[in-house]
Amino acid sequence: MPAGTLRVSGLNAGYGRTVIVEEVDLLVPAGQRLSIIGRNGMGKTTLLATLMGLTTHHSGTIEIDGASIEKASATRRAAAGLGYVPQTRDVFKTLTVEENLVSGLKGHPKSNIERAYEMFPRLKERRRNLGWQLSGGEQQMLATARALLGEPSILLLDEPLEGLAPVICQELTAAFGELAASGKMTIILVEQHVKNALAFADEVLVMERGRIVWSGPSRVIAEDTSLIDKYVGVSSLH
Template sequence: MPELLSISELRAGYGEAVVLPKMSLQLAEGQVLALLGRNGTGKTTLINSIVGVTRRFGGSVALAGHDVTRMRPDQRARAGIGWVPQERNIFRSLTVEENMTAVAQPGPWTVERIYEMFPRLKERRKNFGNQLSGGEQQMLAIGRALTLNPKVLLLDEPTEGLAPIIVDELLLALGKITRGGGICSIIVEQNARKILGLADRAVILERGAIVHDAPSAALKDDAATLEKFLGVSGGTAH
């Protein structure tokens, strides 16, 4: 069985600038990958390249054995790439329910199932996107991505700027989502400790290249690597 997501020697960036010189990465079904690294190391560029919004200089991206390299971002979304960008990009002039039904594709993730995962969204289902709190907007962004019924879920800094209680709620939901079967996920997160407890595997980027790839549990106990590449000192996250 092929890997669910396979990136092979991908060379990508913006304009004339190459940010990812030769990226190869594979993910299996049910795998949660923590994508770590200091600012400017290529994490968001990798996510954007899987989505198809960067300039590709070479290499390929395959989803469930099908090459999606030449597909437009909207085609990749329909093929099974769900994306929650840092900006969330929800439709602010649509209601919570309209945000999800506007992009929904058939599959196990229905609007009702999203409401079970995030009861707060059900309570606010008639509210417009611009009437939601930051945490509610993030829940909606994740819910909307799930109604596409993706094979791969990409989350770029999903807990940034949110209250700790909302962060805990979101991370708990993300664990349930990926382990529900049929998908894998990549989560970009600044707080290494928080995400390592959720992920199975951790990859650290430096200058657009993978410098560390290990089970999350191993990295969590590797103080030297955390300090060297992430600036996490004394075994605690910042």
């Protein structure tokens, strides 16, 4: 089985006794670009957090490349190939950009940091700045670059463009496109901006009340605005 294959079966999870993600089944082949869309509060973020081991697992299985990880810690899941960029970014505010990047190496050579700078030249310009001195968009770049330094086979991105200036969105979108085009990484994107989500992805899942209510090629839902209006909201493509 190629590295970067994710299989989820009968997954139920949430916080404490509260179940938010219900009976989720999905198969994401290695190298695929998958977008998860839906209205706010429908379980998209919880699903990514569950894949990373940050919620309460109630039942079901999660496999990476055929190996079960649903009982593994977040650290073990990262070692198995998961990279995660949460909506909150979670950069170390009192460390420099470069120190933040070093923390993401996970045993890989420090020379790999130059690859991050090639992808995000803005970070190289600010490599001596502290985390709190960066704009929201720059923090998003840093969080993404740090996750990539761990060389994940599967990258989970939770609303990476939310609230960012258009020029930063363009830089990040270009970087994600470059990663996807390489075919060496499976990318799962949660994105509120439906137009961006459909343009990026090969396949799309729609979530409603913690369940997957539609799945298929992005081109199909892009051509059927009635599906978007039903599950996401009127005029979500604009």
